[in-house]
Each structure stands twice: as C-alpha cells, then as structure tokens.
Amino acid sequence: MSSLFLFLMVFQAIVAALLVWVILMQKSEGGGLGVGGSPAGLMSARGAADFLTRSTTVLATVFVVVSITLAAMAVRAGSGRSIDDSLKRAAPISAPAAPTAPIDPLAGAAQNAPAAAPAASPAAGNAAPVDPFAAPAKK
Template sequence: MFTFLLIVQTLVAIALCTVILLQRSEGGGLGVGGSSAGFMTARGAADFLSRATSWLGGAFIILCIALAAIAGTRNNGQQVDAAIANAPLPQAPAAPVQQAPATPAAPADNGAVPLAQ
C-alpha cells in the first residue's frame, strides 16, 4: 500500500508541476489568446488550470499526510544481527605523542601603555 501511494504521489507531483508551469503569470492560462468561439478560450484555460492546481495541490497534501501516517504505524522490527552486534570494534592506530613547543620568552617592555579593559 505504501509503495502504491508513493507512486500515486509522484504522479500527482509531476502533474502539479506541469499544470503550474502551463499557467501564465498574468492569469491567461496556457498562453491562449484569440477568439472566444474556440474550444478553450483564454479565460476557460485559466479557470481549468486554476481548478486543476487546487485539486492536485489538495491531493498532494492528503497523500503526504496518508504516507506519514502509514510510515509512522509501520513496524519493521528492531532486530540487530548478532554477528554484527558481537563483532569487535576496529581500533584506530595510536597517534604519535607530540611535544609541546617551548613557550617563547616574554616580550620586552617597550614603554607601551596597556589598553584599558
């Protein structure tokens, strides 16, 4: 069921992207202009694309909620392979010990006035 809903959600997402990209930013859907006697007028295309966007957006949100609910209730078991659980951890090679550098001598007082803090 989860895989089926995931495939349906992918198809809805592709359709939603397509419908959104077909819309014009000025509101004339499909970029259709011309006579009002045709099958799909500019206003009719815009109305269709607006309704399709809202329906596909709603379906996408519902599918997201359904997939989250199914994934939350799914119990795959928390089993650990015994061979892996009892295997010793790999040890990192020991790093050589570094000697701390000698501290330099204190600078001579050149008559500088320390800043107030």
C-alpha cells in the same frame, strides 16, 4: 513493502508531475509558459485560467493528502521494529586487574648512563665547568 504503499508512491509521483505541468501552463505576469487562449478554441482564455487554477488547487490538495497518508503508513510500518543487535559483542567477563604503579621511563637512566668525563681545560687544572647560560659576574 505493501502494495498499497507502492501504489500510493506511484500515484504521488504522477500527481507531482501533473501539478508541475499545470503550474507551468498558467499564464503569469512575468510571461512564463502560459497557454494562449483563443476564442476559436473550446475554452476561452478566462475559462482556461479558471480551469488551471481549480486543477492546481485540487492537485495540490491531493498531493498533500497522499503525502500525509504515506508518512502515516511509514511510521506505522516502522514502529514494530526493534534495534538489530545481532552483531553486538559481549565483553569477556574477568576479574578486574589490580592497579599497578605508574612506570617511570627515566628511572634507570641514571644507573645506565656512562660516567661523565671531567672537563679538561688547558688553563685551569681542576676548574669547575662554565655554565654558558649563567649571568656574567659583576666586577
């Protein structure tokens, strides 16, 4: 970071603090933190109001100009950079594998399954098993 950039950052912070202070010192209709002017002081109430209004305008203008200058300096400083690719990994170079057929997980299930025992019903010797989800037969 250049010393001019650092100086302008500190200067902008000081200008911002002064701008907040001057704005809070102005007398408002709502009765903020206004400065009470007395004729015995160096400045009259009207003179103090004019001074605070002018100083607000000057400080706001200086703040905007310094902000634009800092933004331009930051863009100029960042434009010469490139993307850091020091951690970029190179993919291993290899021949693509031949496509394989999809594997059916249930293909061997019928061969390895134990044989179903015939349903023994006490009433009928070799009767077909009853499907509990079948619709009842009409008579």
